[in-house]
Amino acid sequence: MTEGLKRGRHQSLYFDYPVFPFTPPAEMRGERSHHKVAVVGGGPVGMVVALELARRGIASVVIEAADTLAEGSRAICFSRRSLEILEGVGVADAVIKKALPWTRGTSYYRNRPVYHLEMPHSGDDKYYPMVNLQQCWLEQFILDRVAAEPLIEMRWQSRVSDVRPAGDHVVLRVDTPDGEYSTTTDWLVAADGARSAVRRALGLKLNGTSYEGRYVIADILIKHDYPTERRVWFDPPSNPGSTVIMHRQPDDIWRIDYQLLDDADEAEELQERRIRERIQAQLEMIGETADWKLDWFSLYKAHALCLDNYVHGRVIFAGDAAHLVPIFGVRGLNSGLADANNLGWKLAWLVNGWAAPELLGSYNDERRAATLDVFENAIKSTKFMTPPSRGYDLMRDAVLSLSLTETFARPLINPRQSVPYTYQDGPLTSPDDPAFAAGPIPGDLPVNLHLGGGRYLLDHLGAGFTLISFGPPGGQVRERIARLPEPGTVVVVGEDVADPAGRIAAVYGARQGTAYLVRPDGHIAARWHAGVSVEALEAALARLKIGNAEVGHA
Amino acid sequence: MLESSLDDAALERIYDALAEALDRSGREHEAVFLAKLALTLAARLGNEAEILDAIAIAERDLDP
Numbered sequence: 090m091t092e093g094l095k096r097g098r099h100q101s102l103y104f105d106y107p108v109f110p111f112t113p114p115a116e117m118r119g120e121r122s123h124h125k126v127a128v129v130g131g132g133p134v135g136m137v138v139a140l141e142l143a144r145r146g147i148a149s150v151v152i153e154a155a156d157t158l159a160e161g162s163r164a165i166c167f168s169r170r171s172l173e174i175l176e177g178v179g180v181a182d183a184v185i186k187k188a189l190p191w192t193r194g195t196s197y198y199r200n201r202p203v204y205h206l207e208m209p210h211s212g213d214d215k216y217y218p219m220v221n222l223q224q225c226w227l228e229q230f231i232l233d234r235v236a237a238e239p240l241i242e243m244r245w246q247s248r249v250s251d252v253r254p255a256g257d258h259v260v261l262r263v264d265t266p267d268g269e270y271s272t273t274t275d276w277l278v279a280a281d282g283a284r285s286a287v288r289r290a291l292g293l294k295l296n297g298t299s300y301e302g303r304y305v306i307a308d309i310l311i312k313h314d315y316p317t318e319r320r321v322w323f324d325p326p327s328n329p330g331s332t333v334i335m336h337r338q339p340d341d342i343w344r345i346d347y348q349l350l351d352d353a354d355e356a357e358e359l360q361e362r363r364i365r366e367r368i369q370a371q372l373e374m375i376g377e378t379a380d381w382k383l384d385w386f387s388l389y390k391a392h393a394l395c396l397d398n399y400v401h402g403r404v405i406f407a408g409d410a411a412h413l414v415p416i417f418g419v420r421g422l423n424s425g426l427a428d429a430n431n432l433g434w435k436l437a438w439l440v441n442g443w444a445a446p447e448l449l450g451s452y453n454d455e456r457r458a459a460t461l462d463v464f465e466n467a468i469k470s471t472k473f474m475t476p477p478s479r480g481y482d483l484m485r486d487a488v489l490s491l492s493l494t495e496t497f498a499r500p501l502i503n504p505r506q507s508v509p510y511t512y513q514d515g516p517l518t519s520p521d522d523p524a525f526a527a528g529p530i531p532g533d534l535p536v537n538l539h540l541g542g543g544r545y546l547l548d549h550l551g552a553g554f555t556l557i558s559f560g561p562p563g564g565q566v567r568e569r570i571a572r573l574p575e576p577g578t579v580v581v582v583g584e585d586v587a588d589p590a591g592r593i594a595a596v597y598g599a600r601q602g603t604a605y606l607v608r609p610d611g612h613i614a615a616r617w618h619a620g621v622s623v624e625a626l627e628a629a630l631a632r633l634k635i636g637n638a639e640v641g642h643a
Numbered sequence: 644m645l646e647s648s649l650d651d652a653a654l655e656r657i658y659d660a661l662a663e664a665l666d667r668s669g670r671e672h673e674a675v676f677l678a679k680l681a682l683t684l685a686a687r688l689g690n691e692a693e694i695l696d697a698i699a700i701a702e703r704d705l706d707p
């Protein structure tokens with residue numbers, strides 16, 4: 090072991106792992122302590138849930154077993170939607186400064202190109218469709234925000250060992266270097282990852298499919314001059330029969346994933362010498378002669394597994410604790426961030442007494458539907474990346490071979506990168522107004538537009554509800570939005586944002602009076618073509634389970 | 644029962660062409676060759692129901 094691989098604590102070639110001390114909490118100092126929200130697991134999802142809550146005035150305690158951040162790069166590709174979510178909690182700028190943006194990819198059969206991926210990107214998009222950043226850096230940037238947030242208490246080296254629901258609260262036991270303590274919370278967010286202890290304590294199981302295909306995931310340090318894009322080789326001469334993926338990361342780190350053949354011996358393949366040989370062969374194949382160092386590696390198997398329900402009374406599951414998604418098509422952590430975004434405002438509104446409990450049920454409905462949709466796409470990419478049988482193997486080779494000359498077969502190679510899910514059929518979403526001929530539908534995300542000078546339409550969305558109105562809305566409507574307990578924002582196109590050429594109106598299929606109601610998580614709840622009456626707005630709010638929510642009701 | 648739209652002479656010529664292409668592919672590649680051919684014909688035909696029907700016909704009596 091020349092490069093400090095897996096010798097106790099991970100010695101990274103590019104990241105200085107901080108060590109966070111254990112500080113005895115109030116409970117161990119003999120003080121009584123009850124929490125409104127306890128988040129179990131201070132991974133990216135747990136921390137973003139805490140930030141979403143803090144943004145809305147809710148305090149939380151984050152209980153984290155480890156004493157440092159994610160070991161190794163793990164998730165490295167983050168979608169445009171994830172950047173929007175991170176923007177909401179004040180982390181996007183730090184990510185953008187460090188991350189590497191990309192829009193394209195190439196797939197090779199043997200070593201001939203067979204497919205070009207091009208993700209849509211225009212001047213109206215504030216963020217690139219995808220950026221690459223090591224998970225440890227992402228966690229560092231999220232943690233920087235968490236540390237600056239007085240409403241969040243991080244508890245390191247604290248492992249939750251038991252969880253017991255007790256009617257109107259939850260009791261949890263926590264193991265620390267100084268011994269055990271127990272504490273209580275009104276709500277518990279289980280964000281404790283793939284091996285969730287909370288899941289185990291509640292006797293819950295993940296259901297779905299696990300795949301046999303195995304990948305070695307490795308990071309190397311190398312000065313390799315190639316643009317940031319996704320490159321995939323099927324059956325390359327460097328590693329015949331295998332699939333190899335390469336992604337660029339910041340700090341001259343490159344991710345190389347390669348598939349193990351079905352008959353490969355795992356113990357043999359995970360020897361450092363063997364990993365080096367395989368990577369060296371790949372680098373030679375692409376003509377790279379520079380010296381390199383191995384930073385980190387891990388074995389990966391694809392799973393498409395999730396809980397049957399993400400909400401169990403006062404215990405709510407998010408991220409890998411709720412679902413394991415195949416990484417092909419970059420979904421693992423992106424799905425988890427979407428959970429945090431969906432859950433944050435709902436839990437905050439509920440804790441504040443601003444919403445009916447069914448609002449939380451909609452978290453399960455919307456995010457489970459999103460997970461199943463992700464599965465459908467991820468399973469297709471997984472079957473292509475690791476054919477599960479000889480039949481799939483043959484068909485894949487047929488498609489790759491045909492695609493060298495025939496365009497018709499190429500869509501089958503599409504890696505189906507993650508796209509945001511539409512909550513179109515969700516319980517909170519109003520039926521669409523049939524008078525619209527264009528524009529995003531209820532459940533969708535609103536379309537961003539560059540307004541000039543680096544300002545974008547969606548910069549105007551608030552932390553609460555936002556009404557985008559083409560021309561000023563009626564006085565009662567404006568007043569109702571302002572009377573929401575977390576006062577809403579009204580954005581008048583034509584006043585707050587200029588639309589001289591009618592570009593915004595065209596994209597939103599709008600006429601004078603048209604209005605879109607946008608939820609705190611950025612999804613459209615309802616839209617009205619000929620204008621919105623206070624009664625129509627009230628109906629949409631009732632569907633959102635916040636019909637009675639007004640200032641003073643809390 | 645499938646209604647063929649090929650006359651007997653054409654069918655015979657295609658029979659030979661397939662046999663020779665299979666021989667040229669060799670044991671190692673014959674399966675991929677057939678899979679490519681099937682996909683190509685499917686793309687030409689453009690009728691999903693007819694293609695699924697053809698798959699069912701071909702799968703029948705493989706080991707009678």
Ligand SMILES: Cc1cc2nc3c(=O)[nH]c(=O)nc-3n(C[C@H](O)[C@H](O)[C@H](O)COP(=O)(O)OP(=O)(O)OC[C@H]3O[C@@H](n4cnc5c(N)ncnc54)[C@H](O)[C@@H]3O)c2cc1C
Pocket residue numbers: 129130131132133134135152153154155159163164165166224247248249250280281282283284285286287306387388389407408409410416419420421422423425
């Ligand atoms: C080796 C590997 C490679 C991966 N590669 C990719 C990739 O390339 N692309 C991709 O999209 N995704 C990838 N993933 C998945 C991605 O890392 C996860 O989806 C993501 O980390 C999920 O975030 P999370 O916050 O839900 O869980 P985690 O990041 O797992 O965080 C859970 C946290 O809970 C803590 N915890 C666990 N048990 C307890 C307990 N009992 N008490 C208190 N705290 C506890 C853990 O210490 C951890 O900090 C990879 C994962 C692994 C393991």
